[in-house]
Amino acid sequence: MSSPEVYFLNFLENVNPTAAQNAKKLEELLFEDPSSSIIKARVFAEEILEGVLQNEKDAPFLSTLFDKISYLAKEEVFTRDIQKSFDTIRLAGNKAAHDGKFNDIVEAFKLHKEVYKIGVWYYEVYSSEEAKISAYEIPKPRPKENIEEIVQKKILELLGTGILDEDKVSTSTPETTDIQEENKDQEILKKDLQSGGSYLLRELSRLKDSSQEAIENASQFSTFKDYMHVDRKIQLDLEHILEKNVNSRKGNLILLCGSVGDGKSHLLAYLKEKKPQLIDQYTIFNDATESFSPSKNAMETLEEVLQNFSDEKIGTCTHKVILAINMGVLHNFINTEHNQYTYNALQTFVEDSNLFSQDITTYFSSEMFDLLSFADYHSYEITEKGAISSFYSALVERVFKPASDNPFYLALEEDEKNNVKTMVHQNYRFLQNRFVQDQVVQLIIQTIVKKKLVISARSFLNFIADILIPDEVINLEMTTEFDKLEASLPNLLFNRRERSAIMLAMSQLDPIHRRAEVIDQLVIDLNTLTDWNTLMKEYIKDETPISWLSPFVAKSSLTGHSFNTFFESFIRITFLCNEEFALQIAEQSYEKYLKNLYSFNTGDKKQIRDFYEEIKTAIYKWKGSPKKDYIYMNKASEKFRLAQKLNLRPSIDHLKQDDREVLDTFKSSILLAYRNGDSDHKIFLDIDFPLYQLLTKVQDGYRPNKKDEEDAIKFVEFIEKLMAFGDKKEEMLVYFPQDGKFYMIKRDDFGSFVFERE
Structure with a gap:
């Protein structure tokens, strides 16, 4: 019969009364004797595990807590989170049992929450009752207990009740923002938070899409946006156009051509604020299709704008x-065709600009018209050695440089002075590492090249906030060792696929999915060595992540999901801060694609020739080839195969020479051309990275399936056009798979067909 008394985990009384009583005791001892409370948490875990083993059929006899957790994790009885809770209790219990000086009330508080998680899980899985379970509540000292005020104060500080909630840290509201921005002499970091509040969290929250600062407006340019502003080439080119026309009395139309989110609003707001003398003479239409009467369609609106x-x-x-x-x-x-006006001059100008052609169009000018195309101003540059991004790197520098004009760094210093410590601060320190910054920027470039993402400055800054700020921001001393790992930047970077398109792409670039000899060796070492201290010092080149991993220095500390968490964290951390390791697991097809992209944009004929040969091999292997220069015309499933001779003739007339070492304007895909014999008839193939990656696999022997053909439909169509260049009207090769014999059908000197065995 259930007891009427309500206490911590009392809902377990009918399911596992011994565990319930131990839970009650650990809460009673928490303030009086934390070490004994921790031991009670371990006893609670043992009782729960015993109950699990009794409920699970065919469970073997297991003597130690480690063996029980390991077995049940292997059998997938636990969820990932529940196993971490068991391991957290086990490790703390070992410390409390073997260290006579150990009396950590902070550790006891952590275990109180882990015990609650396990209790709820056990009840939901193994109880047939339907009790209403209350949400977790932080334990409070009983009034009758004689607790010193300093201890009470320390506990409240550690709990950080509500103060570190990021929803409550922002001081900028729609009503106060305008007032603040009018005061240009305001201090860089406004110090107005309550005791225990995090200035760094507040400042970093301004990077989010949900913040007031994220609202782009071509008419406003805030102090914060001024600090975060980074000059781009398209801005400098626009300034050049404006300077050219500043004293002109003639009319001028400047077309800023691009797509949503490419930075047009920010650019115009910047010029209005910083260089009004260049732009005051102009009427700005930032989104002409929505600027007038809703009863007009886009064409009617533009006709009014451009009349x-x-x-x-x-x-x-x-x-x-x-x-x-x-x-x-x-x-x-x-x-x-327009009703009232004609625009032949404008049409001629746009056509002459080659905006819609394969050529690169950044800036084009003719008489009264100027055009800037955002599409060919990239957010990254390519070099002979690979890709870089001065733009994203400069944005990172704005956030993480240790300087007196950096509000983020000042916020970090203020928090450290006030002893405010969270995983946000640890992640910030980690991302101050220059190589880690470079790795993050390289990953961003990969998402652009591989996934064709368009990443604006705003999207990039929101991404930075996503990899710094975990879902729950609490005092570091109240965070379990496993929770620290989960909330660390390397895991936030690759484990938050649901937050944005960028984070989804990042999850697909996770280094734990790479196959490399160095990773295989690391797996072997982690599974065979008993002490991992040496490994950590060898692989990890930053002290901050070493502090995350150091509590788990021995293989015997971890099992199942917990070991996987450690291993995944180890790989991700090493990838981000160890240059040698990162190079060893780099994706070769990606590196080769960037090298070839640079060669085609600079006109390096030797490299271009090698690439054409590479693609020629892929073309023949895609369709199949019975012998050199012959390509199959029908499918392998048919009774016999027909092949024709196909002499591929590359053309490079469409390519231009560019001697720059760093290309900031370039075509982001590789354009191949083939001609038919000596004629001028050409067909083109545009190769982006996904297609190149597939063709690389085909060269290595991979046979494309139906999905591959659907994904590479343009390549399939290209091959069909290419097949028209073959010699099938003059000769064909016939292959009979059953007897392995080849026959040739060709015309003789009199025009008659001859059928002979090869």
């Missing part, structure tokens, strides 16, 4: 306009 630049009015036009416009909308506008 002064129509053929009818352009001769007397003195207006100056900057129009930010989507490339697709512009294409439709110049190819649409």
Whole structure:
């Protein structure tokens, strides 16, 4: 019969009364004797495990807590989180039992929550009752107990009740922001938080998409955005255009062509704030398709915006306009018949700019018109050695540089002075490591090249916040060792796929998925060595992550899911801070693609020739080839195979020479061309990284399946066009798989077909 008394985990009384009583005792002892409370937590775990083993069929006899946890984890009885809770209790219990000086109330508080998690899990899995379980509550000292005020104060500080909640740290509201921005002399870091509040968390929260600072407006440019601003080439080119026209009395139309989120609003707001003398003469339409009456469609709206630049009015036009416009909308506008005006001059200008061609169009100017294409101003650069990004690196520098004008760094120093310590602070310190910064930027570039993401400055800064700020921000002393690992930057970087398209792409670049000899050796070492201290010092080149891993120095400390958590963390940390290790597990196809991309953009003929040969091999292997220069025309499933001779003739007339060592404007895919014999008829193949990766696998013997053909539909269509260049009208090779014989069908000197065995 259930007791009417309500106490910690009393809902377990009918399911496992011994465990319930131990839970009650550990809570009673928590303030009076923390060490004994920890031991009671271990006894509780043992009782629960015994109950689990009794409920599970065919469980063997197991004597130690370690063996029981290990066995049940292997049998997948536990979830990942529950096993971590058991291991946390086991490790703390060992310390309390063997260290006579150990009396850590902080550790006891951590275990109190882990015991609650286990109790709820056990009840939900093994109880047939349906009790209402209350949400977890932090234990409080009983009034009758004689607890010194200093201890009570320490506990409240550790708990950080509500103060570290990131929803409560922001001081910028829509009502106060304007007032704050008007005061240009305000201090860099406003110190107005309550005791225990985190300034660093507040400042980093401004990087999020959900913050007030994330709202882009072409008319406003805040002090914070001013600090975060990084000059880009498109900005400098636009300034050059404006300077050229500043004293001109003629009309001028500047077209900023791009797509959503590419930074047009930020750029215009920056110029309004910083260089008004260049832009004051211009009327700005940041989104012309939504700027007027909702009853008008996009074409009607643009016609109203651009009427002064129509053929009818352009001769007397003195207006100056900057129009930010989507490339697709512009294409439709110049190819649409308009009711009141014609735009032949504008159409000719856009066509002459080659905006919609394979050529690179960054800046084009002709008389009254200027055009800037955001599409060909990339957020990264390519070099002979690979890709870099001065833009993203500069943004990272803004956030992490140790300087007196950096509000983030000042916030870190203020928090450290106030003894405010969370995983946010640890993650910030880790990302101050220059090589870690480089690795993060390289991963961002990979998402752009491999996944074709468009990552604006705002999206990038939101990403930085995502990898620094865990879901729950609490005092570091109240965080379990496993929770520290989970909340560490390397795991936030690769484990938060649901948060954004960038984070989803990051999860697919996780180094734990790489196959490399150095990783295999590390797996062997972790499974055979009993002391991992030497491994940590050998592989990990940063003290901050060593502090995350050091509590787990021996293999005997971890089992199942817990070992996997440690191993995954070890690999990710090493990848981010060990250059030699990172190079050893680098993806070769990606490195080769970037090298070839650079060669095609600079016109390096030797490298281009090698690439053409590489793709030629892939083409023949995709369709199959019975012998040199012959390619199969039908599928392998048919009774016999037909092959024709195909002499591929590459063309490089479309490529241009560029001697720059660093390319900031370039075509982001590789364009191949083939011609038919001596004719001028050409067909083109555009190769991006996903297609190159697939063709690399085909070269190595991979046979493409139906999904591959669907994903690479443009390549399949290209091959069909290429097959028309073959000699099938003159000769064909016939292969009979059953007897392994080849026959040739060809025309003789009199035009008749001859069928002979090869």
